[in-house]
Amino acid sequence: MTTTAPATATPQVVAQAVPQAAPHRATPADTTEAQLLLRLLGALLREDVVGLRTRTTTVDRPDGRWLRLPADDGDALLLPVVEDGYQSEYAARLPLLARESDGRELTTHDEVLGALSALADPVDRGGFDAFAEECRQTLATMRLHADTADEVAAALTAGTLAATRGADPADWTGLAGGLAYDTLAARLDHPVYPTARGRSGLDESQLRAYAPEFHPRFALRWIAVPQQDLTVAGGPAALPAAWPTPAALGLPELDHSHLALPVHPLTVGAPLREALSAAGLAGRAVLAERPYLDVVPTLSMRTVAVTADPTLHIKVPMATATLGLRNRRIIRPGFLADGAAGQRLLETVIAREPRFQGVILHADESVYAHAGHELLAALCRRYPAGLDDAVVTPLAALLAEAPGGRLLIDHLADRFYGGDPIALLDAYLRLLLDWQTTLFGYGIALESHQQNISLVLDRGPAGDTRVRLLFKDDDSPRVNAARVRATLGADAPLGFDDVRALCDDDRPLTDMFTTITLHLCAGSYAFGLARHGRAEAAALLELVRDRLTEAVERLGTGPGEPGATLRAQVLDAAQLPVKAMVSAGSLLSKERSGAADINKHYTTGPNYLRRVEGSP
Template sequence: MHRPSPIETQLATELAEARPDLVPGYTAELPGARAAVLTRLWRALAHEPLPRVTRRVRGAHSLALGLADGRVLHGPPADPYATGAYVTAVRLDGVSYDDPARLTTDLGWPHSAGFAAELGHSAASLALSRANREAPGQEWPGRDWEWEQRVVDGHPFHPNCRSRPGFSVAEQLGYGPEHRPLVRLETVPVAAGDCLLTGDWPDELRDAGRLLIPVHPWQTAHVLKDGPGEPWRTAHPLMSLRTLALPGGPHVKTALSARLTSSVRDISAYSVDAAVTLSAFATDLASRTDGLLHVTRTLGAATAGSADLAAVLRESPEAYAAPGERVLPVAALAATALPASPSWLADFTRLALTVGLRLLDLGVALEAHGQNLLVVLSSTGAPLRLVYRDLADIRLSPARLTRHGVTPPGLTGRLVTDDETTLRRKLFGSLVAGALAGTAGSAPALAAALETAARDLPAGPDLAALLEGPLPAKALTLMRLSPQAPGDRWAALPNPLVAAE
């Protein structure tokens, strides 16, 4: 019988105080939540270049991983594109583990103790999210934030899919989008001369020579030193947790310095300085996609000299949906009552690759994962066009842009590169191994969609690299186990098209 972990017990105790009605559901959801996290971890162990996995023996019905210390891990074959929780237990030298945190602890790798704690939190928080989820009806939500509340399980492939260390149960219920709260944002006044500001800053966020910086209440409670800010407006939290939709107004991206999945989230001065220039450039470039892509405009961005106190105001993607249409994050498609047919998936894949490859050829690699990339659906559910938000982590190639007669924007730093591997990893890792794989849910479904869509795509070196080589994906577990090596690390996943041949 599974022994509850300390974090599972802690959350249960807090839940009994905050929402006793959810305790039975939380307890019932724990086994499935552990399996969901264990499945994501098993994918990483099977496919990421983890230095302490020295040998992989793949059988028809099993996978054996030889470890550097001589031990052996056994489990089922690992589909790198599967989103279902199909791994309920694995065996380490004959001992069965159904708890990803306990397995990681007993592996005993460098930095695994901290990662194990995060995995325990991920499973417990996922059980809490599932216990409080709302059964989706057949009717489509009417507002963009309602779609985002349907994404209960978080990142489809990251073991830390719901990890929220530093958040109490009451804070998870009060701030997590899947719990459907209203969040009262606060403001902190800062002398305008002490701020870096780009774009327009609304009058309601100005006061006698000061800028009022919108702040998430978790940030003022746990990070900022001067106590709570002034109450401002209520807003609906979106998938990223730190970005919220103001009713009838823009989206507000706040600095929320918490480690949620891979990294600590904040808003750098670099991002603020580049925000409006990048927005204008991307909006103009999107006009070259024949109406298939819109980019939400950055209205204004400000920082008070600290990544912990900054905000970005961005227009809502709803601006790009006509009457009768709906715009929703790609990550929400899995929780949407759509005709989940191979032809629908092929149509969506064709649309996404047409846009992504066209921009890549022009010189822009989008970070088009299921949170940043949104799809506009017709009243019958047909994918019509795409909307992209949050340009903070795209990549620009001056050489490619210049080749197409496009003047590169006056930007330097991490956004700018001509390295083709970096550009392709950025797009393919987020769009294909991320958004499309998460929507397809398995290697065979992804292979069928790619094969059908590719017939209508113009030939070129980028498409050839996508169809013929392994697929890049961020090595999310390796990154968490390598804190001494900042930046992205990559895995080469088997190409589902090649595997299907």
């Protein structure tokens, strides 16, 4: 069940003297550590970790505003802040915490998490220790990215890595070119989660060999599984032509009794042995010694594109975690069935909405296989044909730095919008918000974040720019079953394995719409483009509000209509739900956080779309 925390109090402004600390450095000596620490402090503040929002008072000093957090020993911690507005009233202004008593500055993530852990409930301190390790892994990855930026940029523009076409990123077309955009996106921080670039347990050699930020090629490993132990949606004949037989893997004696199942190379070893034992397949499933099928990792890393046919992606589980140590990159068999169910539901909606046909595109995720274990599964994702001449980029890459130093969105704007990135944003928002509010009208909200939506740009028959959106991964929607049945009929496809997908009111839908579609897919670009100086934040937020208002009004805003719900709970709400990803994903156990789903656990933040009284 969706968890939404109550609105939190605004820190009280206190006119009081604060002991003068030593001069405050703008950044620690390590600028990469400073970058991580600013994001870390912002996330902890946003999520009210140890009361950074609700237990603090604000203190104004000559250099700016500080939040004062009292400690049990009579001392206090001071956090320098600046007004923000994107999911939090304040953000960290400097990468440090200061002790009030002696002015000592804590300028590393280890020091900061150690000080905050001392204020936490003792049962939570293990989570702080684990998160500190997550930060260490992320810091190492960030340094690696910085050290290899020129190397990878040169390789992309020179075409020495797969899936690139030319020096200008706006010319990297087709699904093959999209893999180069994945490389750019993998080197960009997540809009919210501070340690998103870290992958637990992987060292530099493994990242270079298998991570999307290095755009490597490698071959999948395979196991031959007894046919009776493998579930294949649609039957073995539905598997792609590229799928090997046991004989192709060097196991001809198993050709008539076994089927092949791909395994990520990083899963081979102890994780695979343990999975086979747990599934009762030890001694019966055979790991082929021969790697087979060259692939390139996509942004999700566990999903790989077949080099010889980039329209075919294969998702395989991995024994690692991202976006929180509890957010493991496994594939539960039920998720595969739910992805297919979500696809059928969306196809039913599009069949009733002609304006989205051929404009909202979707990968086919109906073919999959599993052996009843979260590390013994695979999804065969087939992308639509006809995209060879189009730019196909994940939304996550738009604000990434392209080779040469400019943002990718600037390159795309040059090619398609006369050099105006705001015009590109406007066209994208019109389509995105029209589609997502239409789904809401049917009783559906998608967990379609920046990684799961690709922007498709090309020229139409008349030479004008055409904008489309390409979706994937629809295994975790929120569905108001009563409204879906009312709009699509009693036989609407609602066969979800995960009972959390279905709900009986709109609150889980508006929570997901807000935290995913609004915050990550709209608001992040308004604030991000403002941060990069492309326009004023106020103008960009007004653009988001205008496009959302238009979309909401198309639904109807009369009493009881879906548009009225979106207006009240999104456009005009005093506060909006905000994902508490660090708390639910790393710091707190599920028992402590109360999160039934760590990706749908919320706190609250300011509504940056709300018009205050007297504003135009």
